[in-house]
Amino acid sequence: MFKNIAAYGWMLIDGLILTIEIALLSFMVAILFGLIGAYGKLGRSRINRFMANCYTVIIRGIPEYVLLLVLYYQGAQLIRSIVSLWSEPQGFIEINSFIAGFITLGFVYGAYATEAFRGAILAIPKGQVEAAYACGMSRWLMARRILVPQMWRFALPALGNIWLILLKSTAIISLIGLEELTRKSRIAGGATRDPLLFFGIAAIMYLLLTVVSTFIIKYLERKNNYELRKPGI
């Protein structure tokens, strides 16, 4: 058992690092899509609102694994047909599983982040928005100075949950061949005929990631809410 761990341990650590990388990248993409989605949902333009609603409704209704398959296997075709709108595509386009993985996860969790940001922006007292307009701020200046700095605090609990779910969803990307933690442990388990050990180690690593993330989220929440803390509790 220890011989196997010594032989394949580094492989698992590599996988763990890749898992963390892809989770962080997906989370950033998710925040980006979330901001765009929230802008669409709360904006004045009816078309944007409709599109943002379609985005959240459709994405939240389809399993992420199906979306991943679609993007991974169909994405190349899609890019090809988009490129061919203005020029003849040259060569063969292939999306690698890393890019397909983090874009899909980011796109999926962006739909959840949209709701988080929307809720957070709506939680900001309306009086502040009116006060900003009364001071003569434009819409963008108001958004930049009043909404964006404050919304993180309200969005943080929901974003924390999204991060925890996203972290575990990265395991799905192993199904399209990305060699992250789950895939590496599968390889190691197959090679040593000891899948119990390696999947067990993978599960423990995921649990550790969850624990560390929970601590960081709690810390950020405490730090963020220092003036909202109720006295005496």
Added chain:
Amino acid sequence: MDFQLLQQYWPDLLKGAWLTVQLVSLSLLIGFILAALIALAALSRYRICRCAAQGYIFIFRGSPLLVQIYLIYYGSSQIGWVQDSFLWAILIDAYWCALIALTLNTSAYTAEIIRGAMSNVPQGAIEAGQAFGMSRWLLLRRIILPQAFRLMLPAYSNEVIQMLHASSLVGAITLLDLTAAAQNLISRTYASNTFYLAIAFIYLATTYLISGLFRLAEKRLYRHLNRSH
């Protein structure tokens, strides 16, 4: 979208959909019963029960479902005493492994939902029940559980939808659920657009059917509160 292909192959998709429905409904049913017990343990007076329940919830909520499925399918067959017992016949079959993994996974999430709902039942209602001299079980049966059931509905509807989506992963251990059936058809016919669109639509429709049903149930259970409107 090629309707002719769909017309030709819909029995395969239907078979996959039936497997998905089976897995999801069975695991939700068994998982709910398990979850109720775990939630009771998590709120128990005894520290050992609380720790065990919290550990269970932590482990199953903290690790990915895919790893859990692999652990049960590939890992469990390695343990000596499992091989000698009747469990061997169960754990050798991908269907039962998937069902067990999904059940354990949903029971942890549901237990957390039930626990949250039970601790959100108004303290006054519980005290009133105690003042009537109800025993712990009577209180649980008549006051806490009915109210908790109502409180947990929105979160539970999300869990049901999550399970529907999570069941798409059982293809990883050779089961032909809706997603895997579509993949199978795609490798046979190369009509990826058609079948991906078809299953995406099926999942989408089912998801919103479920959330609609739950909203209806919620409306019904809360109807005493909006009589005035």
